[in-house]
Amino acid sequence: xxxxxxxxxxxxxxxxxxxMKKEQMxxxxxxxNLIRNIGGSFGVAISTTILTRRAxxxxxxxxxxxxxxxxxxxxxxxxxxxxxxxxxxxxAISVQGGLSAMYEQVIREASMxxxxxxxxLLSVMLVLTVPLVFFMRRIYHDAADDKNH
Numbered sequence: 108x109x110x111x112x113x114x115x116x117x118x119x120x121x122x123x124x125x126x127m128k129k130e131q132m133x134x135x136x137x138x139x140n141l142i143r144n145i146g147g148s149f150g151v152a153i154s155t156t157i158l159t160r161r162a163x164x165x166x167x168x169x170x171x172x173x174x175x176x177x178x179x180x181x182x183x184x185x186x187x188x189x190x191x192x193x194x195x196x197x198x199a200i201s202v203q204g205g206l207s208a209m210y211e212q213v214i215r216e217a218s219m220x221x222x223x224x225x226x227x228l229l230s231v232m233l234v235l236t237v238p239l240v241f242f243m244r245r246i247y248h249d250a251a252d253d254k255n256h
Contacts (some may be wrong), residue, residue, distance in 0.1 A: 122240070122243055123135075123139050154225055157225050158221050158225050162220075163217075165217035165220040165221055166214065169217055170213055173209065184202075185205070187204070187205035188201045188202050188205035189201075190205075191208075
């Protein structure tokens with residue numbers, strides 16, 4: 108991430124401020140940094156919201172199949188309970204511990220799936236914005252024009 112940010116911020120700043128004259132550079136830099144910080148804040152907030160909602164979605168989808176009528180669920184629950192009993196837990200507590208361990212795994216998988224969703228969304232957004240760079244024009248300032256102002 109550090110390499111990516113370093114490779115993006117400098118060219119973005121250069122492209123953005125290349126149109127400004129020296130007299131305007133202070134104001135332009137402060138406005139650019141303000142917009143960049145606000146955009147970053149919105150980006151983090153939106154990404155976090157999507158991450159949370161997708162984790163809830165994936166968790167709901169994963170637990171659809173975890174019912175007492177599912178043979179795989181029953182087998183996994185009893186095996187986890189047996190492992191906990193072998194490690195010294197009482198039988199009554201080991202059943203709850205087995206269910207808890209299975210639910211913990213569901214949460215981990217749902218979180219990973221939501222991170223993948225956010226990563227894919229951000230990747231698509233990046234690919235869609237890269238062509239916009241080719242529409243940016245470079246402005247050349249004359250040395251004489253800078254002296255007159």
